[in-house]
Amino acid sequence: MGPAARPKRGNVSEEAPRASPPDRLQADAIGFTEALVIGLNSTSPAYSLAAVIGPVVALAGVHAPGVMLASFVPMVLIASAFYYLNKADQDCGTTFSWVTRAMGPWAGWFGGWAITMTGVLVIGSLADVAVRFALLAFGLDGWADSDAVRQTLAVLLIVVMTAICVIGTEASARVQDVLIAAQVVLLLVFAVVALYRVYAGAGSLGSAEPELMWLNPFGAGGAALTGGLLLGVFIYWGWESAVNLTEETENSASAPGKAGIWSTVILLVTYLATGFAVVAYAGAAYLAENAGEEETIFALLAGEVMGGWDWVVLIAVSTSALASTQTTIIPASRTALSMARRHALPAHFAHIHHRHHTPDVSTWWVAAIAVAWYLAVNQISENAAFDSLTALSLLIAFYYALTGVACAVYYRRLLTRSPRTFVLVGLGPLTGAALLVWLLAESVIDMSDPANSYSGESWLGLGPPLVIGIGITAVGVIVMVLWRLTAAPFWSERRETADPRLLDAGAGT
Numbered sequence: 001m002g003p004a005a006r007p008k009r010g011n012v013s014e015e016a017p018r019a020s021p022p023d024r025l026q027a028d029a030i031g032f033t034e035a036l037v038i039g040l041n042s043t044s045p046a047y048s049l050a051a052v053i054g055p056v057v058a059l060a061g062v063h064a065p066g067v068m069l070a071s072f073v074p075m076v077l078i079a080s081a082f083y084y085l086n087k088a089d090q091d092c093g094t095t096f097s098w099v100t101r102a103m104g105p106w107a108g109w110f111g112g113w114a115i116t117m118t119g120v121l122v123i124g125s126l127a128d129v130a131v132r133f134a135l136l137a138f139g140l141d142g143w144a145d146s147d148a149v150r151q152t153l154a155v156l157l158i159v160v161m162t163a164i165c166v167i168g169t170e171a172s173a174r175v176q177d178v179l180i181a182a183q184v185v186l187l188l189v190f191a192v193v194a195l196y197r198v199y200a201g202a203g204s205l206g207s208a209e210p211e212l213m214w215l216n217p218f219g220a221g222g223a224a225l226t227g228g229l230l231l232g233v234f235i236y237w238g239w240e241s242a243v244n245l246t247e248e249t250e251n252s253a254s255a256p257g258k259a260g261i262w263s264t265v266i267l268l269v270t271y272l273a274t275g276f277a278v279v280a281y282a283g284a285a286y287l288a289e290n291a292g293e294e295e296t297i298f299a300l301l302a303g304e305v306m307g308g309w310d311w312v313v314l315i316a317v318s319t320s321a322l323a324s325t326q327t328t329i330i331p332a333s334r335t336a337l338s339m340a341r342r343h344a345l346p347a348h349f350a351h352i353h354h355r356h357h358t359p360d361v362s363t364w365w366v367a368a369i370a371v372a373w374y375l376a377v378n379q380i381s382e383n384a385a386f387d388s389l390t391a392l393s394l395l396i397a398f399y400y401a402l403t404g405v406a407c408a409v410y411y412r413r414l415l416t417r418s419p420r421t422f423v424l425v426g427l428g429p430l431t432g433a434a435l436l437v438w439l440l441a442e443s444v445i446d447m448s449d450p451a452n453s454y455s456g457e458s459w460l461g462l463g464p465p466l467v468i469g470i471g472i473t474a475v476g477v478i479v480m481v482l483w484r485l486t487a488a489p490f491w492s493e494r495r496e497t498a499d500p501r502l503l504d505a506g507a508g509t
Helices: 032-042 045-088 095-103 105-137 141-145 147-167 169-199 222-236 255-289 291-309 311-327 329-341 360-380 382-390 392-410 412-417 419-447 464-486
Strands: none
Touching (some): 032 169, 032 255, 032 311, 032 329, 045 095, 045 169, 045 222, 045 255, 045 311, 045 392, 045 419, 095 329, 105 141, 105 147, 105 329, 105 360, 105 382, 105 392, 105 464, 141 147, 147 329, 147 360, 169 255, 169 291, 222 255, 255 291, 291 311, 311 329, 329 360, 360 382, 382 392, 382 464, 392 419, 392 464, 412 419
16 A cells, blocks of 8 residues: 655644645545535536437437436446445545455556546547637637647646646635536526427427437337447546545545445436437437537537527536546546555656645646647547547446446455345446446447548558557556566555445445
């Protein structure tokens, strides 16, 4: 684990008994509500919904809300695994630390690598979306269309958000409170106006009044459900950032895990409400025709629904991506910190800022690599940037599934204590993991065909997203093996099983 705590120099006031030593993260920096907000913002709900609503409707038609409901199932099952594993080990490395305990250092190291790489792949694109929609909201369409202007502003935005992360978790939480409020309020305004116009017969597109049968995910056939679930991995991903802050959250054994579960539930409600409004107002035909517009579908609908107030929707998507730019740095940097404390990465990644009590070195490194990746793939083409985002589903499905399996393995001797424990700690996480492994296999098959990528190009005879995924995996294996040859302590760790007291009455089950 981490190095022994060192006493602070100078006088320490008795009024601040919870002050953290200089080599530790700030204890009790945030509460349950702040952790919940960060978990929500990490998913970038407005941007995620904007990015997938067109493609999902193209697959499932009016049953798109039902597909989003179905894609919630594996997420909440994995959220249960996060909750119970966090009860056992309040480590900011989450999947890395838990999988190491349950399944050994090799599996744990690769789980940590996958989490860190997801941040590298997506941070730049999120900043790009935040900048693009902000420029559109202020009528600066020419700037939004300029790659040089947009990329320069995106890099500056990443630097600013990284600095806020380094300044402190409390400061980050305050920024997130403002961003989630703006995002949710603006989304609700859009949904209410859209539904009002539908029922008033004032829709300008192929409007249709919502029906309960839209919640049936099987209404459009099995292929549509499969494709929708693949997209669902993306729109729900990120809620676990709340758990990455476990060492900095009050009631760390339970609050972060609860925040993760509640994040998925609130996201479900948000997605269903907005999804119903979008499908009802625009109609399946219009959304299917514009499915290729990806995240700009909201920009297209903004003028139709809001008229001169279209900036409301544009700002909602911008703040969504802005918030996620910041919060996506958190799991990557905390995972690197945790790995370094356990000697699974070089020691300098474990450095804690002496005044802000944040992992400053790992945070800046994550940001720097993310910026380099963002600029590099955009030099190839904008489609290559989208292909790198598609590769995310491979990494996300992998480490989520790994966490689900780890939960059942770690608690395996306690699963028969009660039906509740068997379902919530064993069967549920394993079912979620199985669904994600299936989706992972489907993704690999789909991505192997170059025609299914954004660019349509062939890289080594395969689709670019799959090549990117394979490349990240190969680099991870090389780094892991080299580090194993030079640093032995971490690799001698032994697997553990859960302490029975974790599930005793009063401990929460």
